[in-house]
Amino acid sequence: MFTKILIANRGEIACRVIKTARLLGVKTVAVYSDADRDALHVAMADEAVHIGAPAPRDSYLRGNKVIEAAVKTGAQAIHPGYGFLSENAEFCKLCADNNIVFIGPPIEAIEAMGSKSAAKTIMENAQVPLVxxxxxxxxxxxxxxxxxxxxxxxxxxxxxxxxxxxxxxxxxxxxxxxxxxxxxxxxxxxxxxxxxxxxxxYLTQPRHVELQVFCDSHGNAVYLFERDCSVQRRHQKVIEEAPAPGMTDELRANMGEAAVRAAQAINYQGAGTVEFLLDVDGSFYFMEMNTRLQVEHPVTEKITGQDLVEWQLRVAAGEKLPLQQNELRINGHSFEARIYAEDPANDFLPVTGTLNYLQPPMESEHVRVDTGVLQGDEVSVFYDPMIAKLIVWDEYRDRALNRLTTALAEYRISGMTTNTEFLYNLASCKPFRDADLDTGFIEKHHDAIFHTSNSDSDQYLPLAALYLVLKQDQQAQYQAHGSNDRYSPWSRPNAWRLNETHSHSLEIDLNGQSHSVTVEEHKGSRYKIRCGDHCVLASGELNGDELYADIDGFRQRITASEHDGQYTLFSAEQALHFSLVQPDLGDADGSDNAGGMTAPMNGTIVTLLTEVGTEVEADAPLLVMEAMKMEHTIRAPAAGKVTEFYYQPGDLVDGGSELVAFEVLG
CATH class of the missing domain: 3.30.1490.20 (ATP-grasp fold, A domain)
Structure with missing residues (x-):
């Protein structure tokens, strides 16, 4: 076994590798950019080496700088994680030239799978089914x-x-x-x-099922069963699970054996993933092979009880696989949900900001959190916006799914928009619980996930109103303690009026629709809440971010989160998202602040798709910008012409910056 390794990556995967290395008594070296100087993976490692500016091309993609760091610190091997240099054959050669072990497959295997077209030819010869x-x-x-x-x-x-x-x-x-x-x-x-x-x-209703394979240098090869990764947005996975629902022993064996044939066809070593499309008739087709550890590897670890990073280190050190195929077993069911800084309501656009408040659920044998950030860290434009991976396990799928929704409800983040509410609603919806899965799941079940219906407003508006009143009461009591006269009626939050009913009038936005709600104080610390013709009696207690609510005798415990005036209450059924509508006082100068064609996020201009003065139709693409590994196309709002581009390809732009001067014609 190695005595010291370098991790050529950042974030949660770097932290993940460091944890296993520490358990094995292996020293670790981190590398970091200017943006990651105070990052968690840097603090966790035994040593750390600065390798460049924030942009990946100036730091984490500079193979020569990574090699220099390994040589300088005496690291015997390099773990590439995933992304960055993990499937870069040239970097693998650099390692070999410097007598450093690359913790991954041989150069030839990376080259063989590096081209999807060449890979398909190899798979065809290995009798692996192709699309x-x-x-x-x-x-x-x-x-x-x-x-x-x-x-x-x-x-x-x-x-x-x-x-x-x-x-x-x-x-x-x-x-x-x-x-x-x-x-x-x-x-x-x-x-x-x-x-x-x-x-x-393009298959219209396929499932995305992948097989985890492992090979050593002694001719041994196994598959560690499958993961279902069908739920995706922008072809990127959102929630993964293992084993795949509805998988028969025969189909699992057929897919597993095909995956092993694929690995053996390129003389593979180490951890790899063979990805298949599984059609509704049970036929399956090779998509690609990823010659690295996958982001979703923890669900395989949970159902097999194996540490795949430990397997990687042992195989790279020349040892045999720890287990043979007949020794591997599936135990229980596991889910992984990827927590992202992104806005699902705005086409999942990534967002940046500071993690002002970060409280993950408590970890246990059933709940695991893999992360590379701490409270106070910044999610920047330079890297993938994933905050963490939430992994759960239990004996059966329905129990594991309950673990997932509970943990998502307990995952509280403020400082930026995240996808936790979206994940909660997705995991809670009936089609997902019924395992009615395919790669178009999110689009097909959009309304069930995003809860665009207001039919349940009578049920949820009283909860929102109760929370707002109790929150106001909590804040007022805090302020009164600092007042010279804490008993003054002006320090009380109960809407006190002389000889009048104590009443709050609230305007609540629920699912994009505004509702007028009246809250009157009732005897015995209770409230009469009226929403249109619907009236309930309510009482409750707000303890930190836990709301204990009683609505007409129905009691429930609800967790709450707040970010920038937006509130989310996580009930047993769903995440309730709402805000308090503030009075519209208008602009003091009467100006029109309607937005133009602006950058949706911080990023870089990639290309201009038309010329100044050229007339275009509505929705015609005008320019492309890129940020956080994602392209975004700015399109014409109507028929017209660009009169000026404010930025050129390669320019950095701030989110909200005006990009184009556009003249509408006709």
Missing amino acids: PGYHGDDQNPEILRKTSDDMGYPVLLKAAAGGGGKGMRQVWSADEFDEALAAAKRESMNAFGDDKMLVEK
Whole structure:
């Protein structure tokens, strides 16, 4: 076993590797950029080396700087994590040239799977089932278009060198093909330095099921069962689970054996993941092989009881696999939910900010949190906006799912918008509980997840009103303690009026619709809450962020979170999102502050798609910007023309900055 390793990564995966290394008595070296000087992985490691500026191309992607750090500190091996240099064959060669062990597969395996088109040829020869499509070397756009036309739409364009949903576009009709191809090639070139594309028939109701494989240098190979990763947005996974629901022993064995054949076809060593599309008829097709540890590996660890990072270190050190196939067993069920700084209501756009308040659920044998951030840390524009991975386990799927929703309700973050409410609603909805899964799950069940209906306002408005009144009371009592006359009626929050009923009038926005609610003090510390024609008696206690509510005799405990005037109450059924509508006093100068064509986030201008003065139709693409590993296209709001671009390709822009001067015609 090694005595010291370097982790060529950041965030939660760097922290994850450090934890296992520490258990094995292996010293660790972290690398960090200017932005990560005070990061958690730096603090956890035994040593740390600065390698450059915040942008990945100036730090974490500089293989030579990483090698220098390893040589300087005497690290015998480098763990690449995932992303960055983890599937970079040139970096693997650098390690070999400097007598440093790369904790991953051989160079040849990375090269073989580095091109999706070449990988499909190898898999075809290994008798691994393939999705119909084109993966040839001739990249003439007319050939790609003809292949798509002949197969019939929809088709999927994929970057041959890609992964993580980058350089990937669904094309639903021939009219969309040219724009989608240009966008996919551009994104692929920016992400991977290669714009070669392949075309696949797009299956409309597939599941995304992947097999965890492991091989050593002694000819041993196993699969550690499967993970279902069907629930995705922008081709990136949201919630993963293991084992896959509805999987038969026969299908599991067939997919597992195909995955092992795929690994053996390239003389694989270490941890790898073979990804398949599983169709409704039980047929499955090879998608790609990721020659690294996957983000979602913890669910496999939970159901097998194995530490996959330990397996990686042992195999890289030349040891045999700890277990053979007949010794591996599935125990229970596990889910992983990815906690992101993003706005699900705004097409999942990533957001930046400071984690002003961060309280994850308590960890136990049933709940695990993998993270690389602490309260007070910044989520910056330079890196992926994932805050943490929430992993749960129990004996059966329904029990594990209950663990997941409970833990999500207890995960409280303020300082920025996150996807925790979205994840809670997704995990709570009936189709997910029924395991009615496919890769279009979020789009198909949008209303069930986002709760756009207001039919339950009579049930939830009293809860919101009770919370707001108790919160106001709590704040007023705090302020009164600092007052010279804490017993003054002006220090009381009970809407006191001389010879009048103590009454609060609230305007509450619930699911985008405004509701007038009246709250009157009733005898015995109770409140009469009236929402239109509906009236209830309520009482409650607010203890920190725990609301104990009694609505007409129905009692429940609810957790609450607040961010920037937006409130969320996590009940047993769902996350209730609301805000208190403030009076509209208008602008003092009477000016019109209607927004224009602005940057949705901090980022970089990638390309301009039209010229100044050229007339365009409504919704025509005008420019593309990139931030936090995601492209965003700015489109024309109406028929018109650009009169000026305020930024050029390569320029950095702040979120909210005006990007385009646009003249509407007609």
